[in-house]
Amino acid sequence: MIEEVILFQIDKTSKVAKQYSQREFDRLGLEITVEQWILLKIVHESNDISQKELAEKSLRDPASITRTLDLLQKKELINRLPIPENRRQYSIDLSKKGVVFIKTNMPLVDAHRKKSIEGLSEKEQRNLNELLKRIQENMS
Amino acid sequence: MIEEVILFQIDKTSKVAKQYSQREFDRLGLEITVEQWILLKIVHESNDISQKELAEKSLRDPASITRTLDLLQKKELINRLPIPENRRQYSIDLSKKGVVFIKTNMPLVDAHRKKSIEGLSEKEQRNLNELLKRIQENMS
DNA sequence: AACTATTAATTGATATATCAATAATTGACA
DNA sequence: TGTCAATTATTGATATATCAATTAATAGTT
Helix, strand or coil: CHHHCHHHHHHHHHHHHHHHHHHHHHHCCCCCCHHHHHHHHHHHHCCCECHHHHHHHHCCCHHHHHHHHHHHHHCCCEEEEECCCCCCCEEEEECHHHHHHHHHHHHHHHHHHHHHCCCCCHHHHHHHHHHHHHHHHHCC | CHHHCHHHHHHHHHHHHHHHHHHHHHHCCCCCCHHHHHHHHHHHHCCCECHHHHHHHHCCCHHHHHHHHHHHHHCCCEEEEECCCCCCCEEEEECHHHHHHHHHHHHHHHHHHHHHCCCCCHHHHHHHHHHHHHHHHHCC
């Protein structure tokens, strides 16, 4: 039975959590997807990040990053700055609006993260992380 | 840092594992996606399953199931059988070709599953499963 | 029986995932 | 220095995810 496969349960957990956050985003009218939030957050945490680096950090395809950044640019949440040292790449950063957006909604996202691990001790969390890392290693 | 968020690591693990399997499928010329394999497998494990039930078991949207079944039907791996008791729904089952496909490739998929949990003791596997279930509960 | 609500599947629209191909730029090095 | 290789971002094609709207069929109610 497929429900007994650990990879299936990992995927299920990921889906359930994303759906939970997306529903909350929608309910509060954030007009953003979870994937878009993750990109914004990485940009917020980084200095002068390129699209290639964004793809690596977010574990997504460069082609997909291009398209999502187009949307975020349309929403005026990010800027693509040409950099003189290398005219092949852009430096991505948050617009003022983007910074405000992150600061305003970070508490909500933090609440989701806390809720996801409710009832798990520190030790259980570390343990889970470690087991996940080992599976990642096995599959790479 | 987003790498420290457990949900991020869960998602990463899911992605890495899917990519691993997909690469193997491609390398061996199976001409099928991982999502398609999962649907086939559920159909194989079920008797007279409807699309609605398939959506629930696979944790996917009914609209998405419709489209993936269209593809699997084009590949002649499944049949949609009209059922007289309820003409709104179909009974999905594997074609002969589909049964052969599953039987031929199941050992490969089993190998992937085993590889994913290589080095994890029975106890660690149970523990992981239990922690994942608790997170699923938290997010539902 | 007639009306209404519900259900199963489909379709449309938009966002994302992935691979392949391409364009522009930069790097390597003979 | 000029050619070829590698790099970064984009675009096209196809598959999947999700929501909303629609269609056809069935269930429930009076």
